[in-house]
Amino acid sequence: METNGVITYNKAMVKDRxxxxxxxxxxxxxxxxxxVPTTTPVNEFVVAGILMALTTGFCLLIVSFIGYQAVALVYxxxxxxxxxxxxxxxxxxxxASSAVLWNFLFVPPHHTLYINDFHDGMMxxxxxxxxxxxxxxxxxxxxxxxxxxxxxxxxxxxYELARxxxxxxxxxxxxxxxxxxxxxxxSAKVGLLLxxxxxxxxxxxxxxxxxxxxxxxxRAAAWAFxxxxxxxxxxxxMPDSEALHxxxxxxTAVMGVLSLCPRAEKSLDPTERDLLEAFAVLIGLVLEKEHxxxxxxxxEILEASEHLRRALLESVSHELKTPLSAVQAGIDALARQxxxxxxxxxILREVQLAVRRLHRVINNLLNMxxxxxxxxxxxxxxxxxxxxxxxxxxxxxESVGDHQVIIEVDQTLPMVKVDQPxxxxxxxxxxxxxxxxxxxxxxxTIRARVQEERLVLxxxxxxxxxxxxxxxxxxxxxxxxxxxSPGGTGLGLAIVDGxxxxxxxxxxxxxxxxxxxxxxxxxPVETFRxxxxxxxx
Amino acid sequence: MSETATALVIxxxxxxxxxxxxxxxxxxxxxxxSESGRQGLSDIALRRPDxxxxxxGLPDMDGLAVLKRLREWxxxxxxxxxxxxxxxxxxxxxxxxxxxxxxxxxxxxxxxARLRAIQRRAASVSEEPFFRAGSLEIDFNARAVTxxxxxxxxxxxxxxxxxxxxxxxxRVVTHKHLLRxxxxxxxxxxxxxxxxxxxxxxxxxxxxDSREKFLRTESGIGYRLVGAKx
Numbered sequence: 001m002e003t004n005g006v007i008t009y010n011k012a013m014v015k016d017r018x019x020x021x022x023x024x025x026x027x028x029x030x031x032x033x034x035x036v037p038t039t040t041p042v043n044e045f046v047v048a049g050i051l052m053a054l055t056t057g058f059c060l061l062i063v064s065f066i067g068y069q070a071v072a073l074v075y076x077x078x079x080x081x082x083x084x085x086x087x088x089x090x091x092x093x094x095x096a097s098s099a100v101l102w103n104f105l106f107v108p109p110h111h112t113l114y115i116n117d118f119h120d121g122m123m124x125x126x127x128x129x130x131x132x133x134x135x136x137x138x139x140x141x142x143x144x145x146x147x148x149x150x151x152x153x154x155x156x157x158x159y160e161l162a163r164x165x166x167x168x169x170x171x172x173x174x175x176x177x178x179x180x181x182x183x184x185x186x187s188a189k190v191g192l193l194l195x196x197x198x199x200x201x202x203x204x205x206x207x208x209x210x211x212x213x214x215x216x217x218x219r220a221a222a223w224a225f226x227x228x229x230x231x232x233x234x235x236x237x238m239p240d241s242e243a244l245h246x247x248x249x250x251x252t253a254v255m256g257v258l259s260l261c262p263r264a265e266k267s268l269d270p271t272e273r274d275l276l277e278a279f280a281v282l283i284g285l286v287l288e289k290e291h292x293x294x295x296x297x298x299x300e301i302l303e304a305s306e307h308l309r310r311a312l313l314e315s316v317s318h319e320l321k322t323p324l325s326a327v328q329a330g331i332d333a334l335a336r337q338x339x340x341x342x343x344x345x346x347i348l349r350e351v352q353l354a355v356r357r358l359h360r361v362i363n364n365l366l367n368m369x370x371x372x373x374x375x376x377x378x379x380x381x382x383x384x385x386x387x388x389x390x391x392x393x394x395x396x397x398e399s400v401g402d403h404q405v406i407i408e409v410d411q412t413l414p415m416v417k418v419d420q421p422x423x424x425x426x427x428x429x430x431x432x433x434x435x436x437x438x439x440x441x442x443x444x445t446i447r448a449r450v451q452e453e454r455l456v457l458x459x460x461x462x463x464x465x466x467x468x469x470x471x472x473x474x475x476x477x478x479x480x481x482x483x484x485s486p487g488g489t490g491l492g493l494a495i496v497d498g499x500x501x502x503x504x505x506x507x508x509x510x511x512x513x514x515x516x517x518x519x520x521x522x523x524p525v526e527t528f529r530x531x532x533x534x535x536x537x
Numbered sequence: 538m539s540e541t542a543t544a545l546v547i548x549x550x551x552x553x554x555x556x557x558x559x560x561x562x563x564x565x566x567x568x569x570x571s572e573s574g575r576q577g578l579s580d581i582a583l584r585r586p587d588x589x590x591x592x593x594g595l596p597d598m599d600g601l602a603v604l605k606r607l608r609e610w611x612x613x614x615x616x617x618x619x620x621x622x623x624x625x626x627x628x629x630x631x632x633x634x635x636x637x638x639x640x641x642x643x644x645x646x647x648x649x650a651r652l653r654a655i656q657r658r659a660a661s662v663s664e665e666p667f668f669r670a671g672s673l674e675i676d677f678n679a680r681a682v683t684x685x686x687x688x689x690x691x692x693x694x695x696x697x698x699x700x701x702x703x704x705x706x707x708r709v710v711t712h713k714h715l716l717r718x719x720x721x722x723x724x725x726x727x728x729x730x731x732x733x734x735x736x737x738x739x740x741x742x743x744x745x746d747s748r749e750k751f752l753r754t755e756s757g758i759g760y761r762l763v764g765a766k767x
Contacts, residue, residue, distance in 0.1 A: 314621070317620055317621075318594055318620050321620040321641050321642060322550055322552075322641065323552075324641075324642040325553060325620075325641035325642040326552045326553055326556055328643065328644065328645075329553070329556035329559075329560055329642075329643075329645060330556055332560055332644065332646070333556060333559040333560055333563065333645070336563050355642070359642055363622075379625065379757065381712075381728055381757070382731075382732045383732060384732045384733075384735070384736045386736065387732070387735075387736065387754050388756075390754070391756050394753075415732050415733060419757070420754075420756040420757050421756045421757040424756050528729045530730075530733055
């Protein structure tokens with residue numbers, strides 16, 4: 001019940017926040033509808049004709065009372081009234097035809113265009129000029145006013161879009177509001193194709209879209225997306241398209257395409273195009289902002305989960321190694337107290353060997369876990385290759401046993417930038433592997449060279465080599481070849497693979513022509529070569 | 538070194554404290570125990586141990602924080618004893634004022650050798666004019682270095698590096714420390730030069746035919762001069 005309560009509360013919150021923008025959109029849409037002329041000039045001509053006929057009939061009735069000259073004033077009144085509402089064409093036609101009609105019907109001699117009286121001629125001429133001028137001026141006034149109103153509406157619409165973008169609770173409702181805003185202004189259907197995660201344009205229109213672009217329209221949209229330029233109708237690129245496609249340009253990237261499919265056969269005037277582009281930029285910025293927020297959230301989650309994995313590893317490591325430390329310290333303490341007793345000494349030596357082995361297994365398991373949970377980040381620093389090789393041999397210690405380790409490292413190798421501890425561990429593991437899989441007293445060769453900004457480290461042994469079917473699988477976790485020597489965990493080589501991969505390199509196994517196995521690590525490295533000129537004292 | 542040195546073990550694991558006590562007492566240390574960072578700090582202040590063994594994973598405060606507090610007023614030699622084996626953990630502790638670092642599980646002989654090395658630092662800040670480690674001899678007055686009685690010619694930089702390592706014989710010296718001391722405070726990022734000179738130095742004093750190694754690489758951390766008489 002408690003959770004239900006929370007959900008209801010959330011809904012209430014959403015409801016609370018939503019009406020504000022919508023309340024503003026609704027009246028805006030209504031005024032927008034009004035501003036678009038509902039009567040075309042053809043309709044206006046018809047209406048003008050009807051009004052003219054009515055007025056003429058009315059004048060014929062009252063002409064005997066007011067005189068034919070006053071009738072001109074009635075016509076003038078009609079011209080003014082219609083010019084305010086109608087566009088220029090019908091208004092001017094009405095002005096001219098009312099002058100002619102007045103002359104034809106009311107000025108004697110009746111039913112001719114001929115004017116006898118000089119005064120009447122003057123009157124007709126003045127009437128004609130005044131009617132035309134009034135018609136002209138009034139329509140111009142009206143047009144200015146309409147332009148002003150339209151500009152105001154566009155500014156309001158832009159402001160509204162920005163406002164909704166800022167206050168929208170989520171992206172989808174914001175886009176929906178944007179589409180709802182754009183549709184009536186351009187009296188067009190609106191489609192939105194957004195950028196996908198892989199930075200390509202989605203082929204599925206966003207849910208807020210009011211039309212689904214055809215394949216052809218999608219191609220035009222893709223062109224606009226790729227070229228960062230408008231495409232489709234009214235443009236030079238694919239002008240035979242039905243819709244106009246405008247890229248949603250953010251600050252750094254195109255976040256999608258806005259497709260506008262006009263309902264009527266109308267074209268866009270320059271101010272409308274400017275407005276459309278302003279809308280596109282605004283939506284692009286909103287999408288980009290959303291994208292950045294998403295990326296930030298994702299990075300935060302990733303960081304948190306990595307932090308958690310590290311903490312877990314640390315705690316496991318602590319729990320395993322603390323008792324092992326106690327055992328080790330116990331063995332050491334006992335060893336000091338059993339000076340003379342050979343039997344006890346030999347038991348302790350065996351326990352000591354077992355502890356070392358356990359220590360190694362624990363380290364291997366922890367390293368493998370680190371690799372698999374992706375928390376290994378090589379700390380690159382300048383290293384001397386010879387130093388790495390020597391340190392690796394030291395690390396392998398007694399386990400290399402009676403093998404003869406031969407180092408073939410060119411003295412003139414440059415310094416390389418690698419993670420020395422990781423690489424030492426790799427070499428050490430390869431050494432241990434070779435030592436375990438080749439007969440005692442045979443040679444193990446470590447070779448190092450640097451070529452074309454790549455460090456190549458090889459370990460070669462004189463053992464029985466690797467079976468063909470094991471060559472590719474030998475680096476898999478817990479994989480052990482059928483003839484592998486006993487005692488291994490199947491982790492040593494997998495760790496080598498993991499560490500080398502963390503360096504962006506690769507490791508492979510092969511059989512030598514002369515018998516024995518060969519392991520080759522290749523890592524791309526930065527190199528540094530210097531001639532140090534310093535006088536000896 | 539005094540007859541019975543006092544060692545303070547700061548570790549929250551009772552078992553480890555108990556076994557360390559046995560190991561240390563075998564080696565004639567008087568042993569004190571603290572089970573938390575706060576208690577450890579007050580024990581150091583009140584009981585003045587000669588050497589401190591500090592665990593990094595303490596329940597009440599981070600080991601590094603204990604070290605930082607401690608270094609504000611005390612120069613007592615500190616050996617870090619921790620399960621954390623990453624180079625970055627070690628470098629952080631050493632840069633934070635620890636004298637050396639031993640990872641758990643440790644072998645007692647190694648631990649005792651490290652303890653002796655860091656106590657020696659406290660006893661003498663290398664006032665002695667001679668240094669000897671196996672067949673390596675350094676005469677600080679004459680700036681002369683000999684291996685097996687044969688003089689080795691070192692450049693001033695190589696000599697400066699060797700001298701610092703000798704003064705810290707048996708103890709790890711971090712890359713940062715060496716760079717700062719030899720090349721100055723602004724050279725801490727120039728690690729490639731350090732590597733080059735260390736390689737040269739090693740070639741000169743560790744003859745290839747000899748199995749005697751003086752310079753041990755603490756990978757990712759620094760270098761340690763080994764073989765000095767404890």
